[in-house]
Amino acid sequence: MVALTSLSPAPPRPSPSPAAPRRRPLPPPPFSRTYSPSSRIRCAATVAEDATPGADDYHSTIRSLNSRGRHVPRKSLGQNYMLNSKVNEELVAAAGVEEGDVVLEIGPGTGSLTAALLEAGATVFAVEKVRNVALLVNLHMISVDSKNLVQVIEEDITKFHIRSHFLPFMKEKYQATQKHAKVVSNLPFNVSTEVVKLLLPMGDVFSVVVLMLQDETAVRLADASIQTPEYRPISVFVNFYSEPEYKFRVDRENFFPQPKVDGAVISFKLKSSEEYPPVGSPKSFFSMVNSAFNGKRKMLRKSLQHLCSSSEIEAALHNIDLPVTVPSAQLPQYWFDLLASSQQFSFMNDGANDFFIKKCYTDSGNRTSTSKMRPVFCGNLDYDVRISEIERLFGKYGRVERVDLKTGFAFVYMEDERDAEDAISRLDGIDFGRKGRRIRVEWTKEDRSAGRKGSLKRSPTSARPTKTLFVINFDPINTRIRDLERHFDKYGRVANVRIKKNFAFVQFEVQEDATRALEGTNGSTFMDRVISVEYALRDDDERGERGNGYSPDRRGRERSPGRRRSPSPYGRGRERGSPDYGRGRERGSPDYGRGGDRRSPDYASNGGGRGDERGSDYDRERREASPRRERHEASPRRERREASPGYDRPPSRSPGRDERD
Ligand SMILES: C[S@@+](CC[C@H](N)C(=O)[O-])C[C@H]1O[C@@H](n2cnc3c(N)ncnc32)[C@H](O)[C@@H]1O
Numbered sequence: 001m002v003a004l005t006s007l008s009p010a011p012p013r014p015s016p017s018p019a020a021p022r023r024r025p026l027p028p029p030p031f032s033r034t035y036s037p038s039s040r041i042r043c044a045a046t047v048a049e050d051a052t053p054g055a056d057d058y059h060s061t062i063r064s065l066n067s068r069g070r071h072v073p074r075k076s077l078g079q080n081y082m083l084n085s086k087v088n089e090e091l092v093a094a095a096g097v098e099e100g101d102v103v104l105e106i107g108p109g110t111g112s113l114t115a116a117l118l119e120a121g122a123t124v125f126a127v128e129k130v131r132n133v134a135l136l137v138n139l140h141m142i143s144v145d146s147k148n149l150v151q152v153i154e155e156d157i158t159k160f161h162i163r164s165h166f167l168p169f170m171k172e173k174y175q176a177t178q179k180h181a182k183v184v185s186n187l188p189f190n191v192s193t194e195v196v197k198l199l200l201p202m203g204d205v206f207s208v209v210v211l212m213l214q215d216e217t218a219v220r221l222a223d224a225s226i227q228t229p230e231y232r233p234i235s236v237f238v239n240f241y242s243e244p245e246y247k248f249r250v251d252r253e254n255f256f257p258q259p260k261v262d263g264a265v266i267s268f269k270l271k272s273s274e275e276y277p278p279v280g281s282p283k284s285f286f287s288m289v290n291s292a293f294n295g296k297r298k299m300l301r302k303s304l305q306h307l308c309s310s311s312e313i314e315a316a317l318h319n320i321d322l323p324v325t326v327p328s329a330q331l332p333q334y335w336f337d338l339l340a341s342s343q344q345f346s347f348m349n350d351g352a353n354d355f356f357i358k359k360c361y362t363d364s365g366n367r368t369s370t371s372k373m374r375p376v377f378c379g380n381l382d383y384d385v386r387i388s389e390i391e392r393l394f395g396k397y398g399r400v401e402r403v404d405l406k407t408g409f410a411f412v413y414m415e416d417e418r419d420a421e422d423a424i425s426r427l428d429g430i431d432f433g434r435k436g437r438r439i440r441v442e443w444t445k446e447d448r449s450a451g452r453k454g455s456l457k458r459s460p461t462s463a464r465p466t467k468t469l470f471v472i473n474f475d476p477i478n479t480r481i482r483d484l485e486r487h488f489d490k491y492g493r494v495a496n497v498r499i500k501k502n503f504a505f506v507q508f509e510v511q512e513d514a515t516r517a518l519e520g521t522n523g524s525t526f527m528d529r530v531i532s533v534e535y536a537l538r539d540d541d542e543r544g545e546r547g548n549g550y551s552p553d554r555r556g557r558e559r560s561p562g563r564r565r566s567p568s569p570y571g572r573g574r575e576r577g578s579p580d581y582g583r584g585r586e587r588g589s590p591d592y593g594r595g596g597d598r599r600s601p602d603y604a605s606n607g608g609g610r611g612d613e614r615g616s617d618y619d620r621e622r623r624e625a626s627p628r629r630e631r632h633e634a635s636p637r638r639e640r641r642e643a644s645p646g647y648d649r650p651p652s653r654s655p656g657r658d659e660r661d
Pocket residue numbers: 077078079080081082083106107108109110111112113114127128129130133155156157158186187188189191
C-alpha cells in the first residue's frame with residue numbers, strides 16, 4: 001500500500017512545474033467556489049492540444065471543458081476531472097500498460113487519462129456517458145491520435161454490453177493473440193460498486209482492472225477481512241473474483257471540481273474461472289451473499305430461507321458439519337465461496353463442495369471442537385423429525401452444538417458434557433414427536449470419529465486393492481449410471497458401473513485409477529450425499545468367471561421375493577423406503593449391536609452412521625461372494641437381526657426417506 005503523498009498538490013499558490021515555464025496564476029473557475037488551484041502540473045489533456053511542454057493543467061482542463069461551450073461539471077455524473085498528470089501516469093503504471101495493450105477506459109472526460117494511455121502505447125476503447133463530453137474527448141484525440149488508436153463510444157457503462165461491443169474491438173486489435181485487455185479509469189465515484197460487480201467476473205476478458213475510487217471504498221475493498229466491520233458482501237465478491245491491491249491515495253485537491261472526499265487507486269488482478277468454483281451467475285451469487293449478510297444477526301438458515309427451504313439448508317449445513325445454529329455473521333469467507341457455486345443450494349455438488357469442505361477442514365479452527373465432542377445418541381425418532389425439533393428438545397438442558405440427524409436416529413453434540421448427562425437422564429424413554437414415539441437417549445459407545453478411524457476392518461485402504469470400487473450412501477432414487485460415471489471418470493477410464501438398489505460398483509480399467517478414485521471420492525459429496533467408497537472384495541469381471549455368486553442369475557435370485565424377505569434389515573428398509581434405525585425398544589431394534597442390552601448402536605465398528613446404512617444388501621452380496629463366510633461366519637450382527645422381531649413389520653410403517661427429506 002503506497003500513500004502517494006508526492007501526488008498531493010501543493011497548497012493553493014502558484015508554483016512552477018519543473019517541466020513548465022512560469023505562467024500567470026489563473027482566476028478561480030466560475031463554476032466552483034470550493035476549488036483551490038493545484039500545483040502546476042502538466043495535464044495529459046494538454047498533450048492532445050499542443051506539444052507545448054509545461055502547459056498548465058488547470059488552465060488546459062478548464063479550456064478543454066469550455067471548448068464546446070461552458071461546461072458545468074455535474075456531481076450526479078461524478079464529473080471530477082483529474083488535474084494532475086502524474087496521477088494519470090501512475091494509474092497507467094499501476095495497470096502495467098505497455099505497447100500494444102488494449103485498454104477499456106470508463107469516462108474519458110477531458111481525455112487526460114486517455115492521452116496518458118496512448119503515450120504508454122495502448123489502444124483505447126473509451127466509454128463516455130455524456131454526449132458533449134464524448135465529443136470533446138473525440139476532438140482532443142484528433143490531434144493526438146494520429147494512428148487512430150482511440151475509439152470513443154457514447155454509452156452508459158452500467159448498461160454497456162462489454163462482450164458484444166468491446167470483444168470484437170479487442171479481437172481485431174489482438175488478432176490471433178490470446179492476450180487479455182485491461183481496464184483503467186478515473187471512475188465516477190457513484191458507479192463504483194456497479195462497475196466493480198460488472199467487471200470483476202470478467203477474468204476471461206481482462207487481466208487487470210485499475211480504478212480510481214473514493215479512498216474509503218478502496219480501503220474497504222482491498223483490506224477487509226472477515227473479522228472487521230468493513231467486511232461486506234462486496235468484499236466477498238471482490239475477493240472471490242480477484243486479488244485486490246490498494247495502490248495509493250490521491251488527495252481531493254487533485255480533482256476539479258474538488259470532491260468532499262479523497263480518492264485512491266486500487267488494482268484488481270482478475271482470477272480466471274479455473275481459480276474459483278463454478279458460479280451459476282455473478283448476479284445469483286451476489287444475491288445469495290447479500291441475503292446472508294442481511295441476516296447477519298440471524299442464523300444462516302433464517303437468512304437464506306427465501307432462497308431455499310430450511311430443510312435444504314439444514315441438510316447442507318449438516319453435510320458440511322456446521323451446526324444449524326451457525327450465525328450468518330460467523331461464516332468465514334469460504335462459506336460464501338461455496339454459496340457462489342450454488343444455484344439455490346445445489347452447491348452440495350462435486351467440485352464446489354469438495355473445495356468448500358477442504359477449506360473447512362484446513363482453514364477453520366472453530367469446527368474442531370465439535371468433532372472432539374462425545375455425542376449423545378438419540379434413537380427411535382420419527383423419520384420426519386427435524387433437526388430444529390431435536391435441537392429444541394435438547395436445548396432445554398444446555399447449548400446444542402450440532403445435531404447429526406440420520407434416518408430415525410440422531411447424534412446430538414452438546415457444548416457441555418454435564419448438560420448432555422442431564423439431557424440423557426431427562427429425555428431417555430420419553431414420548432417424542434408427532435407419533436409420540438418413546439425415544440432412546442444415551443451416550444454413544446465411544447467417540448464416533450475415533451470409531452471410524454479405529455475401524456480397520458472397514459477401512460477402504462486396508463482391503464485388497466481392486467479395480468472395482470464399492471459405493472454406498474448415494475441417492476438411490478435419482479442416481480443414474482452416467483451420474484456415477486461422471487463422478488468417477490475424472491480419475492481414469494471407467495469400464496463399468498452397476499447400480500444395485502442403494503449401492504453400486506464402479507469398475508476402472510486400471511487398478512491404479514481405482515485407487516486414485518477411491519482417495520478422491522471417499523467422503524466426497526455426490527448429488528447431495530456424502531458417499532462412502534471402498535474397494536470391492538473382488539473385481540466385477542472376476543465374478544462371472546469364478547461363478548461365485550455374482551453371475552446374472554445369482555443377481556436374479558437376489559431380486560426374487562424370497563431374497564427380499566431376507567433378514568437384512570437395511571435392504572428391506574430401503575425397499576420400503578424406510579430404514580430400520582432406531583426402531584426402538586418396542587420392536588427390539590437389533591441394528592445397534594445392543595442385543596438385548598439397550599446399548600447405543602454399533603456404529604463404531606461399521607463406520608459411523610454410514611456403517612449402519614452399509615449393513616445392507618451389500619453386506620449380503622459381500623458375504624455371498626465368499627461362500628465360506630456366508631455359511632460359517634454369520635456375524636453376531638446378522639444373528640441379532642435374525643433374532644429380531646422388528647423386521648416383520650408391515651411395509652407401511654413409515655413414509656419413505658425421500659418423502660421425509
Ligand atoms: C471522474 S470523471 C473522469 C474524467 C477523466 N477521465 C479524468 O480523469 O479527468 C468521470 C467521467 O465519467 C463520465 N461518466 C459518468 N457516469 C458514467 C457512466 N455511467 N458511464 C460512462 N461514463 C460516465 C463522466 O461524464 C466523466 O467524464
